[in-house]
Amino acid sequence: xxxPTQRLSIISFGFLLIFSAASAVFVHYVSPLRDANFQPNxxxxxxxxxxxxxxxxxxxxxxxxxxxxxxAMNLVLIFRxxxxxxxxxxxxxxxxVLSKIAGFLFFARWIAIGSTLFSALWLVVVQHYGSRSYxxxxxxxxxxxxxxxxxxxxxxxxxxxxxxxxxxxSWYQGxxxxxxxxxxLAYWIGIGATLFRGxxxxxxxxxxxxxxVD
Numbered sequence: 599x600x601x602p603t604q605r606l607s608i609i610s611f612g613f614l615l616i617f618s619a620a621s622a623v624f625v626h627y628v629s630p631l632r633d634a635n636f637q638p639n640x641x642x643x644x645x646x647x648x649x650x651x652x653x654x655x656x657x658x659x660x661x662x663x664x665x666x667x668x669x670a671m672n673l674v675l676i677f678r679x680x681x682x683x684x685x686x687x688x689x690x691x692x693x694x695v696l697s698k699i700a701g702f703l704f705f706a707r708w709i710a711i712g713s714t715l716f717s718a719l720w721l722v723v724v725q726h727y728g729s730r731s732y733x734x735x736x737x738x739x740x741x742x743x744x745x746x747x748x749x750x751x752x753x754x755x756x757x758x759x760x761x762x763x764x765x766x767x768s769w770y771q772g773x774x775x776x777x778x779x780x781x782x783l784a785y786w787i788g789i790g791a792t793l794f795r796g797x798x799x800x801x802x803x804x805x806x807x808x809x810x811v812d
Contacts, residue, residue: 718796
Protein backbone atom coordinates (compact mmCIF):
# COMPACT_ATOMS: atom_id res chain seq x y z
CA UNK A 599 0.00 0.00 0.00
CA UNK A 600 1.40 3.35 -0.98
CA UNK A 601 2.24 5.82 1.70
CA PRO A 602 0.15 9.03 1.82
CA THR A 603 3.13 11.19 0.81
CA GLN A 604 3.79 9.09 -2.30
CA ARG A 605 0.12 9.16 -3.26
CA LEU A 606 0.03 12.94 -2.75
CA SER A 607 3.14 13.41 -4.92
CA ILE A 608 1.61 11.36 -7.75
CA ILE A 609 -1.71 13.22 -7.55
CA SER A 610 0.12 16.56 -7.53
CA PHE A 611 2.24 15.50 -10.50
CA GLY A 612 -0.85 14.37 -12.41
CA PHE A 613 -2.51 17.73 -11.76
CA LEU A 614 0.59 19.58 -12.98
CA LEU A 615 0.72 17.43 -16.12
CA ILE A 616 -2.92 18.26 -16.90
CA PHE A 617 -2.26 21.95 -16.19
CA SER A 618 0.83 21.87 -18.43
CA ALA A 619 -1.13 20.28 -21.27
CA ALA A 620 -3.90 22.85 -20.86
CA SER A 621 -1.29 25.63 -20.85
CA ALA A 622 0.27 24.27 -24.06
CA VAL A 623 -3.15 24.28 -25.74
CA PHE A 624 -3.81 27.82 -24.46
CA VAL A 625 -0.45 29.03 -25.80
CA HIS A 626 -1.24 27.45 -29.16
CA TYR A 627 -4.58 29.22 -29.49
CA VAL A 628 -3.37 32.66 -28.37
CA SER A 629 -0.31 32.49 -30.63
CA PRO A 630 -0.08 35.26 -33.25
CA LEU A 631 0.54 32.52 -35.82
CA ARG A 632 -3.20 31.75 -35.72
CA ASP A 633 -3.68 35.00 -37.66
CA ALA A 634 -3.19 34.28 -41.37
CA ASN A 635 -2.03 37.88 -41.97
CA PHE A 636 0.70 37.77 -39.31
CA GLN A 637 4.29 37.93 -40.55
CA PRO A 638 6.77 36.96 -37.78
CA ASN A 639 9.95 38.97 -37.36
CA UNK A 640 12.42 39.69 -34.56
CA UNK A 641 10.35 42.50 -33.05
CA UNK A 642 6.72 41.37 -33.07
CA UNK A 643 6.56 38.32 -30.79
CA UNK A 644 3.51 38.18 -28.54
CA UNK A 645 -0.19 37.44 -28.67
CA UNK A 646 -2.48 39.57 -30.87
CA UNK A 647 -5.47 39.01 -28.59
CA UNK A 648 -6.36 42.42 -27.05
CA UNK A 649 -6.35 41.37 -23.40
CA UNK A 650 -2.99 39.61 -23.85
CA UNK A 651 -1.17 42.30 -25.85
CA UNK A 652 0.31 43.81 -22.68
CA UNK A 653 1.76 40.51 -21.47
CA UNK A 654 5.54 40.92 -21.70
CA UNK A 655 7.84 38.16 -22.92
CA UNK A 656 9.40 37.93 -19.45
CA UNK A 657 5.99 37.00 -18.04
CA UNK A 658 5.67 34.05 -20.43
CA UNK A 659 9.22 32.95 -19.65
CA UNK A 660 8.76 33.28 -15.88
CA UNK A 661 5.52 31.31 -16.06
CA UNK A 662 7.25 28.53 -17.99
CA UNK A 663 10.12 28.47 -15.47
CA UNK A 664 7.79 28.31 -12.45
CA UNK A 665 5.78 25.46 -13.97
CA UNK A 666 9.01 23.65 -14.89
CA UNK A 667 10.26 24.05 -11.32
CA UNK A 668 7.06 22.61 -9.85
CA UNK A 669 7.17 19.64 -12.21
CA ALA A 670 10.85 19.02 -11.47
CA MET A 671 10.26 19.08 -7.70
CA ASN A 672 7.37 16.62 -8.03
CA LEU A 673 9.44 14.32 -10.21
CA VAL A 674 12.31 14.37 -7.71
CA LEU A 675 9.93 13.47 -4.87
CA ILE A 676 8.40 10.62 -6.88
CA PHE A 677 11.78 9.32 -8.10
CA ARG A 678 13.22 9.47 -4.58
CA UNK A 679 10.29 7.47 -3.23
CA UNK A 680 10.63 4.95 -6.07
CA UNK A 681 14.35 4.58 -5.40
CA UNK A 682 13.58 3.61 -1.81
CA UNK A 683 11.20 0.82 -2.85
CA UNK A 684 12.01 -2.79 -2.03
CA UNK A 685 14.12 -4.72 -4.49
CA UNK A 686 12.58 -7.87 -6.02
CA UNK A 687 14.91 -10.04 -3.90
CA UNK A 688 13.38 -8.70 -0.70
CA UNK A 689 9.86 -9.76 -1.69
CA UNK A 690 8.36 -12.95 -0.28
CA UNK A 691 9.42 -15.96 -2.37
CA UNK A 692 6.33 -17.88 -1.28
CA UNK A 693 4.16 -15.52 -3.27
CA UNK A 694 5.63 -16.08 -6.72
CA VAL A 695 3.10 -14.00 -8.68
CA LEU A 696 3.36 -11.04 -6.32
CA SER A 697 7.14 -11.34 -6.42
CA LYS A 698 7.14 -11.15 -10.21
CA ILE A 699 4.83 -8.13 -10.16
CA ALA A 700 7.08 -6.45 -7.59
CA GLY A 701 10.11 -7.17 -9.76
CA PHE A 702 8.40 -5.77 -12.87
CA LEU A 703 7.37 -2.60 -11.04
CA PHE A 704 10.86 -2.18 -9.61
CA PHE A 705 12.55 -2.29 -13.02
CA ALA A 706 9.75 -0.30 -14.70
CA ARG A 707 10.29 2.51 -12.21
CA TRP A 708 14.02 2.64 -12.89
CA ILE A 709 13.39 2.56 -16.64
CA ALA A 710 11.01 5.51 -16.22
CA ILE A 711 13.63 7.39 -14.17
CA GLY A 712 16.34 6.63 -16.74
CA SER A 713 14.17 7.62 -19.71
CA THR A 714 13.19 10.91 -18.10
CA LEU A 715 16.78 11.80 -17.22
CA PHE A 716 17.96 10.79 -20.70
CA SER A 717 15.35 13.09 -22.28
CA ALA A 718 16.33 15.99 -20.00
CA LEU A 719 20.05 15.55 -20.75
CA TRP A 720 19.27 15.29 -24.47
CA LEU A 721 17.48 18.66 -24.38
CA VAL A 722 20.36 20.23 -22.45
CA VAL A 723 22.85 19.00 -25.06
CA VAL A 724 20.70 20.37 -27.91
CA GLN A 725 20.40 23.73 -26.15
CA HIS A 726 24.16 23.83 -25.55
CA TYR A 727 24.74 23.80 -29.30
CA GLY A 728 22.16 26.57 -29.74
CA SER A 729 20.12 24.92 -32.47
CA ARG A 730 16.66 23.39 -32.28
CA SER A 731 17.45 21.37 -35.41
CA TYR A 732 20.63 19.91 -33.89
CA UNK A 733 20.54 16.21 -33.02
CA UNK A 734 23.25 14.71 -30.78
CA UNK A 735 25.59 12.32 -32.54
CA UNK A 736 25.90 8.61 -31.75
CA UNK A 737 28.96 9.33 -29.60
CA UNK A 738 27.10 11.97 -27.59
CA UNK A 739 24.13 9.65 -27.21
CA UNK A 740 26.41 6.88 -25.92
CA UNK A 741 28.06 9.39 -23.58
CA UNK A 742 24.68 10.34 -22.11
CA UNK A 743 23.81 6.63 -21.71
CA UNK A 744 27.18 5.98 -20.03
CA UNK A 745 26.62 8.88 -17.63
CA UNK A 746 23.23 7.44 -16.72
CA UNK A 747 24.79 4.01 -16.15
CA UNK A 748 27.35 5.59 -13.82
CA UNK A 749 24.53 7.53 -12.19
CA UNK A 750 22.54 4.37 -11.38
CA UNK A 751 25.64 2.49 -10.22
CA UNK A 752 26.32 5.40 -7.89
CA UNK A 753 22.81 5.53 -6.47
CA UNK A 754 22.74 1.76 -5.82
CA UNK A 755 26.09 2.05 -4.04
CA UNK A 756 24.71 4.83 -1.86
CA UNK A 757 21.69 2.72 -1.03
CA UNK A 758 23.91 -0.19 -0.02
CA UNK A 759 25.88 2.12 2.26
CA UNK A 760 22.79 3.57 3.92
CA UNK A 761 20.96 0.24 4.23
CA UNK A 762 23.88 -1.64 5.81
CA UNK A 763 23.32 -2.80 9.42
CA UNK A 764 23.71 0.03 11.89
CA UNK A 765 24.82 -1.91 14.95
CA UNK A 766 28.46 -2.69 15.74
CA UNK A 767 29.74 -0.60 12.85
CA SER A 768 33.38 0.39 12.66
CA TRP A 769 34.45 4.03 12.51
CA TYR A 770 35.11 3.55 8.78
CA GLN A 771 31.55 2.35 8.17
CA GLY A 772 30.17 5.27 10.17
CA UNK A 773 32.16 7.80 8.16
CA UNK A 774 31.19 6.02 4.94
CA UNK A 775 27.52 6.30 5.83
CA UNK A 776 27.85 10.03 6.59
CA UNK A 777 29.60 10.61 3.27
CA UNK A 778 26.90 8.60 1.49
CA UNK A 779 24.18 10.76 3.08
CA UNK A 780 25.88 13.98 1.92
CA UNK A 781 26.44 12.59 -1.58
CA UNK A 782 22.85 11.39 -1.74
CA LEU A 783 21.60 14.89 -0.95
CA ALA A 784 23.87 16.37 -3.63
CA TYR A 785 22.72 13.64 -6.02
CA TRP A 786 19.04 14.54 -5.71
CA ILE A 787 19.80 18.25 -5.99
CA GLY A 788 21.65 17.52 -9.23
CA ILE A 789 18.78 15.38 -10.51
CA GLY A 790 16.34 18.18 -9.71
CA ALA A 791 18.48 20.77 -11.52
CA THR A 792 18.77 18.52 -14.59
CA LEU A 793 15.03 17.86 -14.70
CA PHE A 794 14.24 21.54 -14.20
CA ARG A 795 16.50 22.61 -17.04
CA GLY A 796 15.15 19.95 -19.38
CA UNK A 797 11.48 20.76 -18.70
CA UNK A 798 12.20 24.50 -18.83
CA UNK A 799 13.82 24.13 -22.27
CA UNK A 800 10.82 22.11 -23.45
CA UNK A 801 8.36 24.79 -22.33
CA UNK A 802 10.41 27.70 -23.66
CA UNK A 803 10.80 25.85 -26.96
CA UNK A 804 7.01 25.69 -27.23
CA UNK A 805 6.76 29.44 -26.59
CA UNK A 806 9.37 30.07 -29.28
CA UNK A 807 7.57 27.87 -31.81
CA UNK A 808 4.29 29.68 -31.14
CA UNK A 809 6.09 33.05 -31.45
CA UNK A 810 5.04 34.36 -28.03
CA VAL A 811 8.71 35.02 -27.31
CA ASP A 812 11.69 35.44 -29.63
